[in-house]
Amino acid sequence: xxxxxxxxxxxxISMKNFPLCSILRIIGYYFIVLWIIGTILNGSVLYIxxxxxxxxxxxxxxxxxxxxxxxxxxxxxxxxxxxxSLLSCRWIFTYTGCIFEAMIVYFAGCSNIxxxxxxxxxxxxxxxxxxxxxKVNIKQxxxxxxxxxxxxxxxxVMPLLGWSNxxxxxxxxxxxxxxxxxxxxxxxxxxxxxxxxxxxxxxxxIVTNIKIYLSIxxxxxxxxxxxxxxxxxxxxxIERHILNTIILxxxxxxxxxxxxxxxxxxxxxxxxxxxxxxxxxLPALFAKSSLVWNPFIYIVRNGNFRTHKPIxxxxxxxxxxxxxxxxxxxxxxxYSLIQFxxxxxxxxxxx
Numbered sequence: 001x002x003x004x005x006x007x008x009x010x011x012x013i014s015m016k017n018f019p020l021c022s023i024l025r026i027i028g029y030y031f032i033v034l035w036i037i038g039t040i041l042n043g044s045v046l047y048i049x050x051x052x053x054x055x056x057x058x059x060x061x062x063x064x065x066x067x068x069x070x071x072x073x074x075x076x077x078x079x080x081x082x083x084x085s086l087l088s089c090r091w092i093f094t095y096t097g098c099i100f101e102a103m104i105v106y107f108a109g110c111s112n113i114x115x116x117x118x119x120x121x122x123x124x125x126x127x128x129x130x131x132x133x134x135k136v137n138i139k140q141x142x143x144x145x146x147x148x149x150x151x152x153x154x155x156x157v158m159p160l161l162g163w164s165n166x167x168x169x170x171x172x173x174x175x176x177x178x179x180x181x182x183x184x185x186x187x188x189x190x191x192x193x194x195x196x197x198x199x200x201x202x203x204x205x206i207v208t209n210i211k212i213y214l215s216i217x218x219x220x221x222x223x224x225x226x227x228x229x230x231x232x233x234x235x236x237x238i239e240r241h242i243l244n245t246i247i248l249x250x251x252x253x254x255x256x257x258x259x260x261x262x263x264x265x266x267x268x269x270x271x272x273x274x275x276x277x278x279x280x281x282l283p284a285l286f287a288k289s290s291l292v293w294n295p296f297i298y299i300v301r302n303g304n305f306r307t308h309k310p311i312x313x314x315x316x317x318x319x320x321x322x323x324x325x326x327x328x329x330x331x332x333x334x335y336s337l338i339q340f341x342x343x344x345x346x347x348x349x350x351x
Contacts, residue, residue: 025086041292042072046072059138059140060122060126063122071292075292082288102166103156105175106176110151112294113197113198114148114151118148122141123208123209123212123242155197163188164189166178169284171280174281209247245298252290252293253293257287260283
């Protein structure tokens with residue numbers, strides 16, 4: 001967005017256009033709620049994962065921890081600036097503050113999509129390579145998380161080094177990558193990140209999760225072995241529980257970011273003069289809600305958090321506690337049910 005357009009938008013809001021300003025303030029109060037809930041949820045789940053070694057035996061949980069860490073950074077440093085600006089009906093920070101907010105937003109967004117991609121690949125490996133040594137997998141998991149963060153940081157820093165730039169977006173209440181510029185410098189960057197930050201990861205996520213679902217479905221319905229069928233059924237239940245949790249997390253991310261992605265796509269490839277600035281702003285603000293959904297889904301889908309985090313859940317009757325104690329397996333179960341289709345002597349040798 002040009003400086004003149006940004007100035008006009010800021011003046012337009014600061015002149016107390018009552019309907020628009022009232023809407024922005026309502027969104028600002030909503031952001032305060034997101035800020036409080038998101039900080040508590042992300043911080044609490046991260047604390048549980050750090051303190052509970054058993055939960056960190058699962059590479060899937062470690063990847064989810066990496067996802068929540070990016071969310072925690074976003075909720076702590078990304079939300080406050082637009083929140084105060086929404087309540088003031090204008091951007092109240094400097095251009096440096098704009099760049100800072102845009103960098104945090106972009107880093108958290110890139111980290112999220114890469115973590116979701118790694119989680120999908122991880123579950124796919126657990127289905128197809130159930131006997132891989134878990135200790136090696138955990139080391140690879142931490143290395144993969146570091147690589148994902150570094151790659152996200154690379155895309156985040158490039159605009160500071162001259163490949164594209166950060167700018168105000170929409171009505172000037174938040175900041176992001178410059179999607180509207182028509183220079184080769186800006187267009188080349190936008191197309192590159194569209195491919196490597198959106199298209200490639202989303203394709204991997206969709207393909208791997210479809211293959212996971214088909215693998216679980218086909219293995220159960222076409223297995224000719226009857227060895228320990230009840231145990232197979234239980235492990236299949238675990239696999240489906242984990243898969244459904246991951247699908248919910250991915251779905252929440254896509255629901256939050258798809259409206260913004262559509263607007264960005266239009267901005268990059270289509271003439272944007274006819275799009276009102278408010279249409280840019282609302283999807284960008286809605287996308288920030290994804291920072292709260294991930295820990296919420298993770299807590300709801302894992303019964304063992306009632307044991308590890310009584311601040312959220314009342315103390316349970318001993319019988320109910322025993323009933324839920326086995327649910328931890330839904331969180332830490334690292335392998336595929338394929339290993340339980342093998343004869344007993346094979347399982348003994350593999351151990």
